[in-house]
Amino acid sequence: MEREQKWPDQIWLVRHGQSAGNVARDAAEAASQFLIDIAERDVDVPLSPLGERQAQALGGWFRALGPDGQPTVVLFSPYVRARATASAVLDQLGRETLSTVVADERLREKEFGILDRLTPLGIHDKYPELAEQRQHVGKFYFRPPGGESWCDVILRLRSTLDTISREYRGERVLIVAHQVIVNCFRYLLERLDEEGILAIDRMGDVPNCGITEYRFDPKAGKHGKLVLVQANFVAPLEDSGTPVTHQPDMPAAPKS
Numbered sequence: 001m002e003r004e005q006k007w008p009d010q011i012w013l014v015r016h017g018q019s020a021g022n023v024a025r026d027a028a029e030a031a032s033q034f035l036i037d038i039a040e041r042d043v044d045v046p047l048s049p050l051g052e053r054q055a056q057a058l059g060g061w062f063r064a065l066g067p068d069g070q071p072t073v074v075l076f077s078p079y080v081r082a083r084a085t086a087s088a089v090l091d092q093l094g095r096e097t098l099s100t101v102v103a104d105e106r107l108r109e110k111e112f113g114i115l116d117r118l119t120p121l122g123i124h125d126k127y128p129e130l131a132e133q134r135q136h137v138g139k140f141y142f143r144p145p146g147g148e149s150w151c152d153v154i155l156r157l158r159s160t161l162d163t164i165s166r167e168y169r170g171e172r173v174l175i176v177a178h179q180v181i182v183n184c185f186r187y188l189l190e191r192l193d194e195e196g197i198l199a200i201d202r203m204g205d206v207p208n209c210g211i212t213e214y215r216f217d218p219k220a221g222k223h224g225k226l227v228l229v230q231a232n233f234v235a236p237l238e239d240s241g242t243p244v245t246h247q248p249d250m251p252a253a254p255k256s
Contacts (some may be wrong), residue, residue: 005216006165007226010172012071013182013212014058015086017051019081020100022208022247023210025119042116047084054125054209055088055241059100062174063092063234071174073100075183077107086176099171104163107155108203110180113147140194150197153184161188179206179248189214189226205246207234213235 013015024038038045045057062070069091076086083103095101095236115123115130124131143149164173183206187197206212210232217226233245 003141005178005218005224006098007216007224008073008164008168008171008173009216011164011214013185013214014174014176015179015182015206015208015210016047016059016077016079016176017054018048018081018208018243018245018247019045019051021045021081022051022245023048026247028119029121032121034119034125036117036119038117040194042112042169043079045079045081046079050243050245051208052084052088054237054245056092057061057237057240057242058085058209058211059092060090060240062089063142064117064150067097067140070097070172072098072171073102073168073173074098074223075100075102075104075107075160076176077109077178078103078105079178079251082107084176089174089176100168102249104160106160107175107177107181109178110150110153111146112199117145139196140178140197149188150184153180154187157187157188161185179196182206182210184214184227185232186212190228204232204246205256207232207237208245208247209237210234210244213234216217 019040021036021038022038024036026228040046069088069142071090076082090098090101095256115127118126130144134144141151143152183197183201186192186200190196192200212231213229213233214226215229216224217227220227230256237244
């Protein structure tokens with residue numbers, strides 16, 4: 001008896017376009033400031049003008065895949081910068097062509113707690129004991145007061161994958177979210193461990209509007225599984241002449 005396919009046919013993981021927070025963080029670090037100068041809540045931080053161009057280029061690339069290659073399901077973080085990136089894609093695909101469009105709070109940015117809006121210098125200055133603890137524990141397990149560790153994010157994403165495998169099997173699913181979300185999905189889908197995902201993280205930040213793609217291979221594993229096709233693919237931006245950015249998300253914890 002043939003086993004029913006558990007997974008979507010395809011998953012694309014995409015980080016949002018460059019945000020005003022990314023720009024403000026760069027400016028604060030360049031000026032050796034302790035605080036990132038941005039007034040909005042993290043959930044309300046919008047795309048920068050460049051981020052809007054990146055999102056448009058991303059949408060054009062997905063449109064060019066044609067009806068038989070485009071996403072049929074779009075899931076996105078409710079944060080403004082991710083929602084705006086997803087909307088730029090949806091506007092070019094035509095929402096009527098999609099079976100499902102959902103803002104899912106489980107795809108939200110990693111929560112930074114009391115470290116919110118602090119630069120690495122600011123964290124060392126205001127909370128030196130937390131900087132020391134993070135250095136000792138490592139970024140995978142470190143949970144700032146009021147915030148989340150990578151493990152906490154992975155826990156909520158396990159629930160998201162349960163929903164995806166239950167409701168979207170055989171579909172083509174686009175997920176628009178944040179840098180840590182992309183990496184934590186990779187941890188789950190590629191069955192990595194702490195060392196493996198941190199090695200990927202050390203290679204560089206996830207590009208804004210970079211695409212990490214998985215396709216279902218019925219011959220992989222015992223009953224078929226999603227297999228990585230490409231990671232941090234930025235040709236949609238490069239081909240359109242749109243600058244590629246690799247800035248860390250705002251805020252950031254001290255570097256290990």
